[in-house]
Amino acid sequence: MEETGRAARFWIQAALLAAVAALAGWLIFTAWTNIGRLPVHFGLDFLSEPAGFSVLQTLIPFDERSTYGRAFVVGLLNTLLVAAIGVAFATIIGFSVGVARLAPNRLLRAVAAGYVELFRNLPLLLILFFFYFGVLRQLPPPRTGFEFGGAFLNNRGLFLPDPQGGGWFLVAALALFAAALVLKSRWRVLAGVGAAGALMAAVAMTHIVWPEPRGLSVFGGLRLIPELMALVAALAIYTAAYIAEIVRAGTQSVARGQGQAAAALGLTGLQAMRFVVLPQALRLVVPPLTSQYLNLTKNSSLAVAIAYPDLVSIFAGTTLAQTGQAVEIMALTMGVYLTLSLATAALLNWQNARMRA
Amino acid sequence: MKRQGILYCALALLFFCAGARAGTLDEVKARGKLNCGVTQGLAGFSSTDASGNWAGLDVDFCRAVAAAIFDDPSKVNFVPLSSKQRFTALQSGEIDVLSRVSTWTMQNDTALGVNFVGVIYHDGQGLMVRKKLEVQSALELSGAEVCTNTGTTTELNIADFFRSRSMPYKIVAFEKSDEALKAYEAERCDVYSTDASSLSAQRVKLAQSEDHVILPDLISKEPLAPAVRQNDPQWESLVRWTLFALINAEELAVTKANADKLSRADAAPGVRRLLGAEGDYGRAIGLDNDWALKAIRAVGNYGEIFDRNLGQQSPLKIDRGLNRLWNNGGILFAPPVR
Numbered sequence: 146m147e148e149t150g151r152a153a154r155f156w157i158q159a160a161l162l163a164a165v166a167a168l169a170g171w172l173i174f175t176a177w178t179n180i181g182r183l184p185v186h187f188g189l190d191f192l193s194e195p196a197g198f199s200v201l202q203t204l205i206p207f208d209e210r211s212t213y214g215r216a217f218v219v220g221l222l223n224t225l226l227v228a229a230i231g232v233a234f235a236t237i238i239g240f241s242v243g244v245a246r247l248a249p250n251r252l253l254r255a256v257a258a259g260y261v262e263l264f265r266n267l268p269l270l271l272i273l274f275f276f277y278f279g280v281l282r283q284l285p286p287p288r289t290g291f292e293f294g295g296a297f298l299n300n301r302g303l304f305l306p307d308p309q310g311g312g313w314f315l316v317a318a319l320a321l322f323a324a325a326l327v328l329k330s331r332w333r334v335l336a337g338v339g340a341a342g343a344l345m346a347a348v349a350m351t352h353i354v355w356p357e358p359r360g361l362s363v364f365g366g367l368r369l370i371p372e373l374m375a376l377v378a379a380l381a382i383y384t385a386a387y388i389a390e391i392v393r394a395g396t397q398s399v400a401r402g403q404g405q406a407a408a409a410l411g412l413t414g415l416q417a418m419r420f421v422v423l424p425q426a427l428r429l430v431v432p433p434l435t436s437q438y439l440n441l442t443k444n445s446s447l448a449v450a451i452a453y454p455d456l457v458s459i460f461a462g463t464t465l466a467q468t469g470q471a472v473e474i475m476a477l478t479m480g481v482y483l484t485l486s487l488a489t490a491a492l493l494n495w496q497n498a499r500m501r502a
Numbered sequence: 503m504k505r506q507g508i509l510y511c512a513l514a515l516l517f518f519c520a521g522a523r524a525g526t527l528d529e530v531k532a533r534g535k536l537n538c539g540v541t542q543g544l545a546g547f548s549s550t551d552a553s554g555n556w557a558g559l560d561v562d563f564c565r566a567v568a569a570a571i572f573d574d575p576s577k578v579n580f581v582p583l584s585s586k587q588r589f590t591a592l593q594s595g596e597i598d599v600l601s602r603v604s605t606w607t608m609q610n611d612t613a614l615g616v617n618f619v620g621v622i623y624h625d626g627q628g629l630m631v632r633k634k635l636e637v638q639s640a641l642e643l644s645g646a647e648v649c650t651n652t653g654t655t656t657e658l659n660i661a662d663f664f665r666s667r668s669m670p671y672k673i674v675a676f677e678k679s680d681e682a683l684k685a686y687e688a689e690r691c692d693v694y695s696t697d698a699s700s701l702s703a704q705r706v707k708l709a710q711s712e713d714h715v716i717l718p719d720l721i722s723k724e725p726l727a728p729a730v731r732q733n734d735p736q737w738e739s740l741v742r743w744t745l746f747a748l749i750n751a752e753e754l755a756v757t758k759a760n761a762d763k764l765s766r767a768d769a770a771p772g773v774r775r776l777l778g779a780e781g782d783y784g785r786a787i788g789l790d791n792d793w794a795l796k797a798i799r800a801v802g803n804y805g806e807i808f809d810r811n812l813g814q815q816s817p818l819k820i821d822r823g824l825n826r827l828w829n830n831g832g833i834l835f836a837p838p839v840r
Contacts, residue, residue, distance in 0.1 A: 186613060198657045201672055209661050281688045300689050301647065360645045361635075361692050371690065372674070449652070449677040452685065458652060462586065463675065466653035469614040471590045 180472065191468045192217065198463055200454045202370050213464050220459035221481060227376055227455060228442040228485070234381035235441060236434075239388025244418065246393045257389065264386040269444055272383055277375035277451040284371075287362050295355050297363050300371065304356035307367035314347035372453035376445065384441045391433045395426035428500050435493040439486045446482075456481060526598055526730075526737035527788045530571060535579045538564035539597035542582040545703040546812040546820070547603050547623075556580045559811045560601040562801045563622060563728060567599060567744045569800035570793040585653040589614045592731060599728055599741055603697070605655045606727040618727040619742035624824040624833060626720030627659045628698035630705060633715050635692065640719040644669040649691035651679040659722040660695060683707060697724050703818055740787040747794035749836035750776055751803035753827055758802035765795050776839045783839055794839070804834070 180187055192214035200207055204222040207215055245257035264272065281300055285291070290299025297304040321340035325333050356366025399422050407417035448455035449462055461478045465471055530536050540548035540560055548558040565575035581597050592600045593615050603625075604610065606618040629648075631637050640663070650656045652675035664671040674691055676682040683704050686694035696704065698720060705711050728745065730738050751757070754773050756764055765777040774780040777798075778791035785791070801807055805827075812820045826832025 198661050199671070199673055201674055209665050278684060278688060281685065281690055286689045361643075362645055362647065364645075450681060452649075452652075452674045452676045452682070454675070458675065458677070462652045462677070463657055466586055467609070467658065469589050469609075 187470075187473065189473055191470050191473075194468075196464065197467070200459060201452070202368075202373065202454055213460075213468065216464055217456075217460050217477070220454065220456035223454055223459075224442075224445055224448075224456040224481075225485075227373065227380065227445045227448065227453070230377050231380040231384070231441050231445065232438050234377060235384040235388055235437070238381060238385035239437075240392055242385060242389035243392025243396070246389060247396055249414065261386045261389050264383055265390070267383075269379065269383050270447055270450060273375065273379040273447055273451060276379045277371065280375065281371055287358060290358075290363075296366075297356055297358065299363070301362050301368075302371050303369040303374065304363045304365075305367040305369070306356065307354040307365070308351045309354055312347075314343045314350060318343035318347055370453075372448070372451050375451055376448050376453045380441050380444060383444075384437050387437050387440075388434060391430055391437065392426070395430035396422055398429055399425045428497070431493055431497045431500065435490055435497075438489055438493070442485055442489065443482060525788075526734045527571070527740060530598055534572075535577050536564060536568045536571065536599065537579045537581055537597040538567075539581050539583045539588055539591050539600040540564070540602050542584060544603060544700055546699065546816060546818045548580070548582075548601070557811065559623060559807055560603065560728075562807045562811065563601050563745065563748075564599055566748060566797040566801045567741055570740070570744050570747075570789060570797040573796045575800035585651075589616055589729075592616050592729060595731070598737070599730055601728045603700075603726045604729055606725045607655065610729075615732050616729045617732050617738055618729045619738060620745045620836070621725040621727050621834075622745060623699065623726040625697045625699050625724035625726050627656060627695060627722040627724060628701045628720055629717045630686075630694045630701055630714055631692060631717060632689075633713055637717070640717050640721060641667065641669075643671070643693060645671070646692040647672040647674055647690070648693040648695050649674045649676065649682045649686040650695045651676050651682045653677075655722070655724070656696060663721040679704065695721075697726075699812070699820060702820065706817075736788055740789065743787060743839070744794075744797055746836040747776060747797060747839065748801075748804045748807065749827075749834055750839060751794070751798045752805040753829070753836070756798055756803060758799060758806055761795055761798045765792065772838065772840075781840070 193212050195210050196213050196216045197209050198216075199209055200216070200219055202223060203219045204226065205215075205219060207219050211219075242257045242260055245253050246261070248254055248257075284298065284300040287297075287299045287301055290297055290301075292298075295306050318340045321336045321343060325336035325340060328336055354365050354367075356363050356368075358364075396418075403421055403425065404417050407421040408414075412420065445455060446457040449458040452458070456478060461474055465474045468474070538561075540556065540558075543549045544558070546558055548556060548560045550556055561580065564578050564580070568578045569575040571577075581591065583591050583597075583600075583602060585602075588600055588602050588604060589610070591597050600616065601622075603623075604618075605625075606621065610616070611618050629640055629643070631643070637643060643664075646669075648660050648671060650660065650673065657673055657675055660671070660673055674682075674685065676685065679696060679700075682696075683694060685691060687708055694701075694704070698716070701716050705714055705716065708714055728741060730741050732738075750772075751761070754770070754776060756773060756776065761777065764773055765779050769777075769779075771780065775783065777795040778784060778793065782791060784793045787793070790796075802810070808822060808825065809815045812818050813822060822832065824833050826834060828835040
């Protein structure tokens with residue numbers, strides 16, 4: 146009986162799978178023939194055509210002669226930039242607020258709870274507009290902007306002195322410093338010395354390009370556009386409210402005896418948190434934290450509302466409007482978000498598995 | 503749960519089966535309504551009033567097409583579309599006519615599977631700046647940052663203009679024109695740019711509109727034209743000749759008020775042909791011979807439509823400029839009905 150039941154179940158499953166596969170195949174076939182019937186040229190050759198437009202912020206050189214394919218990369222890099230900075234700030238703010246919600250100080254607890262309730266319950270787009278238009282209106286125009294130590298702040302953005310030249314040594318210094326944190330004993334010392342050396346070389350080779358107010362704006366230097374700052378602030382502050390709750394829940398789920406035992410051993414409250422409670426809480430925190438990182442990345446597509454040139458704005462916006470290749474462009478854009486999300490998830494799943502082992 | 507799944511499958515099938523179609527005119531007649539793609543709100547061209555009624559030049563054009571078919575200008579379904587969605591909506595059959603301030607360019611006309619029927623408004627892209635900048639001409643805008651909205655020819659025109667004069671610039675492109683205007687108002691940009699026709703309407707929205715000036719330079723040609731799908735020549739002719747009929751009506755002094763009377767009276771041969779009293783012009787586009795009479799009776803001639811929505815009778819008070827008739831100092835010229 147058991148055997149026949151299993152066989153029957155197998156065949157039902159197989160038939161269902163075949164039906165689903167047939168349906169999918171038929172859908173793809175129909176879509177394909179319908180697309181073929183439309184008097185529109187399909188394909189990806191448009192990616193090598195010159196784009197003809199310019200972009201407000203680019204991490205790689207881009208001008209009107211560059212191709213749509215390069216515009217795609219520019220948008221992708223801008224999305225990644227916002228996501229990376231946003232994730233970093235959201236994590237810092239989120240963990241601080243989450244820990245503060247459990248602090249012995251009642252005022253601190255209340256402030257943290259207020260933060261979470263306020264930002265978790267406001268639509269992200271409103272927060273974004275608030276930061277963008279609210280802050281933009283307060284800032285003075287370039288001619289009367291603030292100046293401090295060679296840096297300029299006005300409604301065109303924050304203009305910082307731009308250190309140039311020693312880039313690779315700086316990267317090496319950072320890498321060695323990171324290595325020093327991970328490695329042990331002799332290797333740690335070696336990496337530390339290397340990091341210091343690389344840092345000195347970087348400083349020696351660097352020359353600073355100072356921003357300079359001229360004509361209608363400020364030129365030269367490293368420019369942080371208001372759109373980037375508003376987007377990062379809104380994404381980080383919004384997502385941090387969720388991360389704070391995740392951290393609080395994770396921390397509270399660690400058995401109370403653990404904290405009491407740490408106190409009995411003479412650890413201070415912060416030490417107990419750092420060495421006993423948080424490491425255990427992290428195992429619970431990482432999976433939901435992953436979803437928040439993914440949400441932040443996907444939410445960054447709201448950028449188009451405030452003119453930050455992200456992937457959706459440049460590629461699924463301007464490029465789509467100019468070429469009309471809607472199906473290809475939307476498929477590519479969805480592919481990017483899917484890949485980003487799956488990659489982040491895979492990375493954190495790996496970290497999660499490692500932590501549990 | 504399972505039933506829901508089946509429902510979704512059925513929906514997906516419907517979506518993919520919708521490809522095969524009869525002639526557009528037969529579809530419209532069977533549906534009893536014309537599906538017309540318009541903007542999400544642009545004063546003078548297509549916008550809704552407080553009670554949700556659509557009004558504007560583009561809206562009245564669709565009403566004219568509906569009246570030519572059904573003898574009833576109210577048989578239109580207006581579909582508000584973003585500039586990103588507009589051509590896809592037309593290609594996929596969601597709308598029958600795209601009457602949405604779309605620029606007739608070679609790319610739009612040839613590569614997107616749509617055809618433009620004729621220019622309904624000759625526009626150009628303009629620039630607005632603060633008076634305190636003391637700029638007299640667009641040529642003094644070197645280094646400017648320009649707020650505009652994305653998804654139109656606007657970005658490209660700005661790029662072409664500054665690039666061809668080797669002037670540095672930055673473009674700040676928003677999804678919606680209202681946000682672009684707000685950012686300009688907050689002095690995020692030195693310049694706000696869009697088609698000249700909507701520039702004056704946008705300027706009125708600014709808190710201190712007298713502090714801003716629209717520069718005399720037009721940096722592009724923007725022939726705005728209604729569009730239809732490429733695969734139905736009869737439908738294309740119907741929409742094209744509705745536009746020509748409205749323009750010819752102005753030239754022949756046929757108005758909303760006198761159209762009926764003229765069609766019965768012993769009028770000039772050109773008027774009689776236009777109004778279907780002579781000849782057999784309606785049949786070739788699948789309509790009755792008095793199709794133009796029905797359209798003009800419903801919305802008036804081109805001049806009346808312009809005055810009502812954009813010109814002296816409207817709050818915008820836009821000068822007709824290039825959009826005057828060819829024999830009146832403009833470039834508006836429609837082929838004759840004969």
